[in-house]
Amino acid sequence: MQSLKRVWEHLEEGFIAFLLAAMTLVTFVYVALNNIYTLFYTLSDKWAFSSDFFAYLGDHTMGYAQGMTWSVALTKAIFGWLIFFGISYGVRTAGHLGVDALVKRFSKPVQRWLAILACLCCMAYAGLILMASYKWVSALFVAHIGAEDLDKFGIQVAHITVIVPLGFALVFIRYLEILYRIWTHRQTGLGLADEAAEATKLANPGEEHH
Known part of the structure; x- marks a missing residue:
C-alpha cells in the first residue's frame, strides 16, 4: 500500500x-x-x-x-486543471492549511476531536461539490458544447470542466485518509504534512542533527 x-x-x-x-x-x-x-x-x-x-x-x-488565438483559451483551461487538481495536493502538503497554530493551543484530545469535526465538514463540502459538479458535467457532455477557440481541435467544454468533479473526488479521498489517520491516533492535524514542523526545519536546519 x-x-x-x-x-x-x-x-x-x-x-x-x-x-x-x-x-x-x-x-x-x-x-x-x-x-x-x-x-x-x-x-x-x-x-x-x-x-x-x-x-x-x-x-x-x-x-x-x-x-x-487558441493559446489564451488553452492556457486558461490548463490553469483551471492546475487549480482543481492541485487542491488535493495542497491538502497532502498542508499547502493551504494555516489554522494549526490556533488548534494546537488546546490539549491533544481536544485537538483530535476538533480535527475530526473539521475533517467531516471538509468531506461534506467536497461531497456536495462533487455531486453537483458531476451532474453539471454530465449535462455538458450531453449538450456537446464546443470550447471557445478550442472547438476546432474537438475540445468541448465538458472535457475542460471534468476536472471539477475529479478534483473534488481526490479531495474527498484525501480527507477520508486524514480522518482514518486521526481516528487511529496517527495524527491530530488536517494536513498529511506537519506545516509547522516543516517551517521549523527550514528555519533551523541544524536542529535535526542534534
Whole structure:
C-alpha cells in the first residue's frame, strides 16, 4: 500500500509539473511569435538587399501568431486543471492549511476531536461539490458544447470542466485518509504534512542533527 501511495504521489507531482510546463511553454511561444515578426519587418526595412527574405519571414511568423488565438483559451483551461487538481495536493502538503497554530493551543484530545469535526465538514463540502459538479458535467457532455477557440481541435467544454468533479473526488479521498489517520491516533492535524514542523526545519536546519 505504501508503494502504491508513493507512486500516486509521484504521478500527482509529475502531472502538476506537466501542467505548469505546458502553460508556460504555450504562453512563451505565443508571446515570442508576437514579438519576433516585428523584428523581421524591422530588418526588412533596414537591409534593402534582403528585404524580401525578412518580409517573407515576418509574414509567416505573424500568420502563426495570429493563428495561435487558441493559446489564451488553452492556457486558461490548463490553469483551471492546475487549480482543481492541485487542491488535493495542497491538502497532502498542508499547502493551504494555516489554522494549526490556533488548534494546537488546546490539549491533544481536544485537538483530535476538533480535527475530526473539521475533517467531516471538509468531506461534506467536497461531497456536495462533487455531486453537483458531476451532474453539471454530465449535462455538458450531453449538450456537446464546443470550447471557445478550442472547438476546432474537438475540445468541448465538458472535457475542460471534468476536472471539477475529479478534483473534488481526490479531495474527498484525501480527507477520508486524514480522518482514518486521526481516528487511529496517527495524527491530530488536517494536513498529511506537519506545516509547522516543516517551517521549523527550514528555519533551523541544524536542529535535526542534534
